[in-house]
Amino acid sequence: MARRTPPLLRHLFRGATDGGASRLPLDLAESRRSVTYMPRPGDGAPRRVTLIPGDGIGPLVTGAVQQVMEAMHAPILFETYEVHGDMTAVPAEVIESIRRNKVCLKGGLRTPLGGGVSSLNMQLRKELDLYASLVHCFNLQGLPTRHEKVDIVVIRENTEGEYSGLEHEVVPGVVESLKVITKFCSERIAKYAFEYAYLNNRKKVTAVHKANIMKLADGLFLESCREVATKYPGIKYNEIIVDNCCMQLVSKPEQFDVMVTPNLYGNLVANTAAGIAGGTGVMPGGNVGQDHAVFEQGASAGNVGNEKIMEQKKANPVALLLSSAMMLRHLRFPSFADRLETAVKRVIADSKYRTKDLGGSSTTQEVIDAVIAKLD
Template sequence: MGGGVSSLNVQLRKELDLYASLVNCFNLPGLPTRHDNVDIVVIRENTEGEYSGLEHEVVPGVVESLKVITKFCSERIAKYAFEYAYLNNRKKVTAVHKANIMKLADGLFLESCREVAKKYPGIKYNEIIVDNCCMQLVSKPEQFDVMVTPNLYGNLVANTAAGIAGGTGVMPGGNVGAEHAVFEQGASAGNVGSDKILEEKIANPVALLLSSAMMLRHLQFPALADRLETAVEGVILEGKYRTKDLGGTSTTQEVVDAVVAALD
């Protein structure tokens, strides 16, 4: 924080123009959570907003950080969200914003979403202010389907949704652009104490395995993706092999071996 090199993750997304972040938060059979029937896809604009990296110190003790919102990027992420909903038989797209305060920046994002929504009459469209969104997520998450957000809000919403649906260790994610795609664990809030987790070899591999299934589906190998997802879900449902974050005592390798055995 406050100095050093810029985030390599952010640089990778900008260099490869991975403009859409996709996090799927859903209940896994056999994994008890506070809420049932959670199946949320958070689609987040990945290249601008507060992550533009335009910060400078105006005078000592006063820092200015610029949030950039463009019509091009807003329309592009809105189109991706509605196209995803259409192709995956989803019924509703919710735009998350703070346009009541940031009338120009978030107002432009909303305007773009509304224009794109008109081209998809079969998909319900609504809007929600980000603070109300967080409250609704932790009280009635089943009301959400596909959510489309600017950069920073999406980071917060995706991690909140992941916590509701079983934790960051089981949520898959991807970063997608026109030419390239990178798949990784969908939520990052679980990285606290990662050195200890690494040392004890108890990191949960489920999120990365399910992200791999997302990658297979992106590469148009749906049968292989289904096979991997079925194996992972079978291991979780059985409950014999689970890492510490899911209430078990298994190591990372033991969970992976169990998934490999389930594949066979």
């Protein structure tokens, strides 16, 4: 992916000029850029990262990341905490660790169905105000798919919408569930999407909505996106209704670049795009806010695996390895990120070591060993 040069980044955040993308003072703009996945020069000092192995295949794939980080001699120190989806809440010491370290890497956490048990994933996002979910769905050389030239970034509002969890039983047999959309959250996710597009040389941002039916809620989301779009004249902006979006995704996905969506739609769109580009097992992602970031497998479908995969130790570590490359860039270690990404892509291109979901029969450890062998 092409990236802006430092002079262009400085120009982006320069004081008021003619119709540019940002009018923030440099010091404030730098702090806001912390939510993007851009390589920035660092001092090279080791960074502590909170590690949550999670449920199911989580310990396998997070263990894979630890092995590769050690093989690269990456300046990362992990603080490991046991968290499982059947807990009533994320332990306070885990939240404190993430607040202290600013960055977390996690495996999947099971979310119990029904029963009034809250999702720990949602708890983390709300507690740390991780308002933006980013999933990068793209073709990998050597991995055949129905469509080519797929390179989609799905940016999803992460804290409100249908996932607010505001529901109650009005009378027995009647449940009311509220969809919450605010201008504040809509504006900041739109700004994040356009900022990401600008800094990463992306050409187009597409807002996904259902404003033809939910005229007030999704209408407010669209209004916010339109306002922000006027501040980025160099980036094409368009809108698409979510049902048409799904149809277009499976028929002509190469038309999409950056997509910005409310919460529920983003979950569906990201998993659909991931399936088109090669599967959820190879798509990286993360959840970010102003001060904290949690990196994990990008698409949520099947992220804890099944008993057979765990018994055979054949979980696919690619998605979390690529998410870890995102994390390394976020931590200002771009050279390590490049080495990791290049090694993973070489293993996929060689097609000798692949897990079952990618058409192979390799174990997790065999894939890890292959990645380590490809490190420059």
